[in-house]
Amino acid sequence: MANKGGRPQSDNPRTFSLPEIRLTREEKRMIQMKAQLHNGGNVSAYIRDLAINDNRTPKPVETCSCGSESLHIVNEDQHLLLDVAGTDRSLTLKGVPRSQCKDCGQIMGDFLLDVQIESVIDEEMLWRLNHRQPIPDEMEFDELLSVTH
Ligand SMILES: [Zn+2]
Structure with missing residues (x-):
């Protein structure tokens, strides 16, 4: 993808791994064949492509405590209290999907x-501290679902 003015490539090396994924024989074959068709056989590139292009909206929970099965997704702001380098900070995460x-x-x-x-926000704040980036008061939930390059 083109650089959209986010973190420079050198700040974003591919040093992380997903856990090993257990598959059936057919699932493995399917993924290898689709990676071959779409990404020259590069399974990592294939999985990254899938995640980047996955724009599905989340499904609401199936049943409310009132018994109704008629629920839909709404987006709410969530207020988080963070400990950033020993200092209490609040952060508003805007547009978190919830079931109504x-x-x-x-x-x-x-x-x-x-x-x-909570886990990814903690990691993000630590990354920002270590890279001398400002700690925001608010973030969009959707930022957690995308990459900047
Ligand atoms: Zn209800």
């Missing part, structure tokens, strides 16, 4: 998503 019940109006979070958000 169309019948009773209740909005439900996703505990596992919240855990993941």
Whole structure:
């Protein structure tokens, strides 16, 4: 992808790995064949491409505590308290997807998503500190779903 003015390439080396993925024989064959068709056999490039181009909207939870199965996704701001280098900071994460019940109006979070958000925000703030980047008061949730180059 073209550089969109984000982090310079030299600040973004590919030094991280995903955990090993267990597959069936057919899943492995499918991925190898699709990587060959679309990315010259480079499975890493194929998976990166898929993630970059995955623009699906999340699905709401299936059932509300009121019993309704009529839920939709709404985007809410989430306020986080962070410990950044020993200093308390607050950060508003804008537009976090939540499930809202169309019948009773209740909005439900996703505990596992919240855990993941906390983990990636902590990592982001540490990265910004180490690279002398400003610590923001707010961020868009969608920033966590994209790469800048
Ligand atoms: Zn409900």
